[in-house]
Amino acid sequence: MADLQAIAENVINGQAPAVSEAVQKAIDENIPVQDILHEGLIAGMNVVGVRFKNNEFYIPEVLIAARAMKAGLELIRPKLLEAKIKSSGKVCIGTVKGDLHDIGKNLVGMMLEGAGFEVVDLGVDVAPETFVASVREQGIQIVCMSALLTTTMASLQTTVEAIKAAGLTDNVRVMIGGAPITQEYADKIGAHGYVADAATEKARELIAEMAI
Amino acid sequence: MTPKERWLAVLNKQSPDRLPTDYWATTEAHQKLLAHLNCATDRDLYTRLHIDRAIAVSPRYRGPTLGKNSDVFGCQHKAVQYGSGTYNECISHPLAHYPSVEAIKTHYIWPNPDWYDYSHLPEQVAQWADYPIRGGGSEPFLIYKKLRGDVQAFMDLIENPDIVHYCLDRLFDLAYTNTQRIYETLPGKVDLSYVAEDLGGQESLLFSPQHIHTFLLPRMKRMIHLAHDAGVFVFFHSDGAIHDIIPTMIDLGIDVLNPIQWRCQNMDRETPMKDFGSQLIFHGGVDNQHTLPFGTVDDVKREVRDNIEILNQQNRYILAPCHNIQAVSPPENIVAMYETAHELGTSIS
Numbered sequence: 352m353a354d355l356q357a358i359a360e361n362v363i364n365g366q367a368p369a370v371s372e373a374v375q376k377a378i379d380e381n382i383p384v385q386d387i388l389h390e391g392l393i394a395g396m397n398v399v400g401v402r403f404k405n406n407e408f409y410i411p412e413v414l415i416a417a418r419a420m421k422a423g424l425e426l427i428r429p430k431l432l433e434a435k436i437k438s439s440g441k442v443c444i445g446t447v448k449g450d451l452h453d454i455g456k457n458l459v460g461m462m463l464e465g466a467g468f469e470v471v472d473l474g475v476d477v478a479p480e481t482f483v484a485s486v487r488e489q490g491i492q493i494v495c496m497s498a499l500l501t502t503t504m505a506s507l508q509t510t511v512e513a514i515k516a517a518g519l520t521d522n523v524r525v526m527i528g529g530a531p532i533t534q535e536y537a538d539k540i541g542a543h544g545y546v547a548d549a550a551t552e553k554a555r556e557l558i559a560e561m562a563i
Numbered sequence: 564m565t566p567k568e569r570w571l572a573v574l575n576k577q578s579p580d581r582l583p584t585d586y587w588a589t590t591e592a593h594q595k596l597l598a599h600l601n602c603a604t605d606r607d608l609y610t611r612l613h614i615d616r617a618i619a620v621s622p623r624y625r626g627p628t629l630g631k632n633s634d635v636f637g638c639q640h641k642a643v644q645y646g647s648g649t650y651n652e653c654i655s656h657p658l659a660h661y662p663s664v665e666a667i668k669t670h671y672i673w674p675n676p677d678w679y680d681y682s683h684l685p686e687q688v689a690q691w692a693d694y695p696i697r698g699g700g701s702e703p704f705l706i707y708k709k710l711r712g713d714v715q716a717f718m719d720l721i722e723n724p725d726i727v728h729y730c731l732d733r734l735f736d737l738a739y740t741n742t743q744r745i746y747e748t749l750p751g752k753v754d755l756s757y758v759a760e761d762l763g764g765q766e767s768l769l770f771s772p773q774h775i776h777t778f779l780l781p782r783m784k785r786m787i788h789l790a791h792d793a794g795v796f797v798f799f800h801s802d803g804a805i806h807d808i809i810p811t812m813i814d815l816g817i818d819v820l821n822p823i824q825w826r827c828q829n830m831d832r833e834t835p836m837k838d839f840g841s842q843l844i845f846h847g848g849v850d851n852q853h854t855l856p857f858g859t860v861d862d863v864k865r866e867v868r869d870n871i872e873i874l875n876q877q878n879r880y881i882l883a884p885c886h887n888i889q890a891v892s893p894p895e896n897i898v899a900m901y902e903t904a905h906e907l908g909t910s911i912s
Contacts, residue, residue: 448644500645531852
């Protein structure tokens, strides 16, 4: 009998092979993928998030946990598509022009995927026009951008302006993140969402807001 | 007092004639400032803004020919444009795919201290006899991240501790011998060495205290002893929220703490001052994430005044930007920082 709690434990401890094995077992036993995702993988990452906040976990512990969660997600992704579960929303994500630092961006992308969002990963050093094209061509509802560097914060603003200039402001919300970012800065450049962590809750809020 | 005497007064817990200042800037920001002030040389700039710049000396590379865009460790770099300038970002990680210490030993050639020439250092120092001299030091985990890639380097602390230990030994040995040769070439001339490692993020430490103790502290301690034995002050640099590890660093023997990134968790100037003010010299403190790049001249002046009030209570502060001044920071803000520091720093000393 597959053990969803063991999946969560193995995510917490960053044991990617054990997560893969347990998730495969759960799939083979026809456990609903939604349960594997929520009671196994996401339950585990939620604990990781709490421990990180409490200074019990640091970057290395979070990274090995994230890798373990990703291993599980990859196994259930085809099943999630088959189950035709309604997507929470469609987002694109990337680090802005001039910025190659993607550790935070990758974690947020993975958590959004785990929360049921369709995630288009645009990678690093993403030009404003690439974000705009993604919104236009891929039906994106939320643009997620990150900037680790003070110098590349300007690219956040340039991209928000490019989205405005393309007349897409009504169709899309913008979430930003990165070490030097503050709520004040997000307000200043006209981004809709900034959170130091808990990006998935914010993304859900923004989607709900757009639905009104 | 000369800039050197001013620094030494602070480092030796005596009274300087005024608050010393230091200067770090990217090439682009530096060129902008030189042009803005019509200064022909670095020395003109330091004189004009009363900057007591610590002058860095380093050996010249004379080892095997390096590959295109490659550094001495075999890491390739790419110029990445960020708008007003470029950063040279590391894009290849020569040790990324080695599964074991044995594999690295078999395939990788570590840089050798003999690949460097130290003979020009006395001449270089002679040109800056009135300024503090810094040289040597270490920041090996920064190099380790380039060698393995950031994510792998972080995960190695948990999964491949033997690889981390082996590589850090090699990297610290290189730094140690380099530092030793600088001291030997310049006896009594070096005032400070950076013993650095970025341990903090915006909100907390990046690594657990246990990992810091296991991988870094014993090796940093060796560097600190080397410096102190040569009569050199130890300047510890770590970005970010590092409050929790500062007592350990004090025990290890650091003299100067840089940069007091006060917008980070528990680094709000009052807290480190209250907790460690009697044991350390503070260096830095002018915020480089918001105030210098995006603040007004008045914001900068206010921050300099606050920094001096909070951090300079016992003449144990050297004012400087929290890291390299970036090209996005208006030259007017930079000028305001140094002019205010000079005005207020002179009146209170």
